[in-house]
Amino acid sequence: MNPQRAHAGIYLHIPFCRAKCDYCGFYSIPVDGMPRAESRALLARYVQRLVREMKLRAPSLDGRGADTLYLGGGTPSLLSPEMVERLIENAQRELGLLPHAEITIECNPEDFSPARTGEYRDAGVNRVVLGVQAFREVERRVIGRRARLAGIEVLHSFMDVPGIAHCMDYIAGAPGMDRVRAGEDARLLLELRPEHISAYMLTLEKGTPLAARLATSYELERTQREAFESVMDILEAGGYDHYEVSNFSLPGFESRHNLKYWRFMPYLGAGASAHSFLGGERCYNAQTVEEYLADEGVTLVRDERSWNAAAVELIMTGIRLSTGVAASYFREVLGREIPGEMLRTLGALEDEGLVLIDREGPDFRVRLTREGFFRSDEVAFRATEPLL
Ligand code: SF4
Numbered sequence: 001m002n003p004q005r006a007h008a009g010i011y012l013h014i015p016f017c018r019a020k021c022d023y024c025g026f027y028s029i030p031v032d033g034m035p036r037a038e039s040r041a042l043l044a045r046y047v048q049r050l051v052r053e054m055k056l057r058a059p060s061l062d063g064r065g066a067d068t069l070y071l072g073g074g075t076p077s078l079l080s081p082e083m084v085e086r087l088i089e090n091a092q093r094e095l096g097l098l099p100h101a102e103i104t105i106e107c108n109p110e111d112f113s114p115a116r117t118g119e120y121r122d123a124g125v126n127r128v129v130l131g132v133q134a135f136r137e138v139e140r141r142v143i144g145r146r147a148r149l150a151g152i153e154v155l156h157s158f159m160d161v162p163g164i165a166h167c168m169d170y171i172a173g174a175p176g177m178d179r180v181r182a183g184e185d186a187r188l189l190l191e192l193r194p195e196h197i198s199a200y201m202l203t204l205e206k207g208t209p210l211a212a213r214l215a216t217s218y219e220l221e222r223t224q225r226e227a228f229e230s231v232m233d234i235l236e237a238g239g240y241d242h243y244e245v246s247n248f249s250l251p252g253f254e255s256r257h258n259l260k261y262w263r264f265m266p267y268l269g270a271g272a273s274a275h276s277f278l279g280g281e282r283c284y285n286a287q288t289v290e291e292y293l294a295d296e297g298v299t300l301v302r303d304e305r306s307w308n309a310a311a312v313e314l315i316m317t318g319i320r321l322s323t324g325v326a327a328s329y330f331r332e333v334l335g336r337e338i339p340g341e342m343l344r345t346l347g348a349l350e351d352e353g354l355v356l357i358d359r360e361g362p363d364f365r366v367r368l369t370r371e372g373f374f375r376s377d378e379v380a381f382r383a384t385e386p387l388l
Helices: 036-061 081-095 114-122 137-143 153-159 179-192 209-213 218-237 256-262 289-294 307-318 327-334 340-351 370-374 376-387
Strands: 008-014 066-073 097-107 127-133 165-172 196-201 241-244 247-249 267-270 275-278 281-284 301-303 355-360 363-368
Touching (some): 066 256, 114 127, 114 153, 218 241, 307 327
Parallel strands (some): 008 267
Antiparallel strands (some): 267 275
């Protein structure tokens, strides 16, 4: 079946945070400085607006139904369990969210309690992503992570909440973190054993306070790589499948929602600045929260991209998966073969030991080597450069 005919994913964007973290380049509105009544009213209006958008955009799903719902941000755990329940019910009613759907919420450690997580579960959530990012206070301070983690016991109590898949986000390679410290973190993750772990290398996003106070250097890059390598080795040896450059899961617990992005499958994104990919077309909501709330209808910008741009994106995202990209999949999704100039570059990358090209009968599959995993951005850029 053409991947574009598959069930869709639904992404609901919640662009509010308690306070801005120094390393974060995403658009979000900090609410901690607002009077409490004002921030609650703002969130309630935003949820109401999301409900309306879901209703208005129902026809665009074309009756295909949806098998994942992801509440991302921002900080979706600023929403009450009642608000989350309302959004899920509306997604079921308006967008055909299926009974067995994967339903994820990102949760800030500051908002976490076992009781609240249980309430999210009772509202329909079955996957909770806890944004741990750093275990030690010193690292949280270095990167400017605002959320506090009130002791490792919090993580154990998170793991004790039944009836959900437990997921943790972690940043490897904060300045000052060497492979020994990163190894300690990875062993702690193994002990906790969440079903899913996203481990990112810290990136210095232009325009952020962190990038302003920290210069990148060869030394920083080297220690970051060593830290990430240590995490990767320990998690893989501990039974985690390293299924995407930054993602590890116990068998059967891959993020079904995020796989849709990497595999070019359809998704509907609702909320200020959310992106969608439906019927082979991309569009996005270019509005700020203020504009979004003031709009009664749906204002989407179509992203008119060339075939070359789509080919670049398919390779750039697909190659991040441990299964890589098959030539037959490329043809199925984009209707043409991988261009010759791209094949020649992939051959050169294979000669350099950065990708493997596995022959599978008349088909072949391109995937990263271990070295390629560490240099995935470079590989993706070089592989697609002939089409840029
Ligand atoms: S909580 Fe997350 S989205 Fe919000 S500022 Fe911090 S890193 Fe960015």
